[in-house]
Amino acid sequence: xxxxxxxxxxxxxxxxxxxxxxxxxxxxxxxxxxxxxxxxxxxxxxxxxxxxxxxxxxxxxxxxxxxxxxxxxxxxxxxxxxxx
Numbered sequence: 001x002x003x004x005x006x007x008x009x010x011x012x013x014x015x016x017x018x019x020x021x022x023x024x025x026x027x028x029x030x031x032x033x034x035x036x037x038x039x040x041x042x043x044x045x046x047x048x049x050x051x052x053x054x055x056x057x058x059x060x061x062x063x064x065x066x067x068x069x070x071x072x073x074x075x076x077x078x079x080x081x082x083x084x
Contacts, residue, residue, distance in 0.1 A: 003028040006083040008033070008084075011040060013036070020043055021043070023052070025050050029054075031054075031073075032057065033056075034058065037056070
């Protein structure tokens with residue numbers, strides 16, 4: 001079976017949060033990125049309860065190295081990225 005993996009930025013609130021929870025119904029792994037680590041824990045629990053495996057990143061994507069970390073660690077964990 002093909003596992004689908006998505007990266008969702010701004011995942012701690014608003015549209016990013018709603019997108020992460022919705023994608024969890026169709027994707028196997030969801031990488032969640034936002035600056036608010038505490039709120040990401042709540043989103044990760046919702047993603048998990050919808051059937052996807054969450055991977056959280058509390059970081060600021062305005063910093064170049066943050067984007068590199070997000071992509072590298074997502075690939076390390078899931079082996080692919082299908083949507084972002």
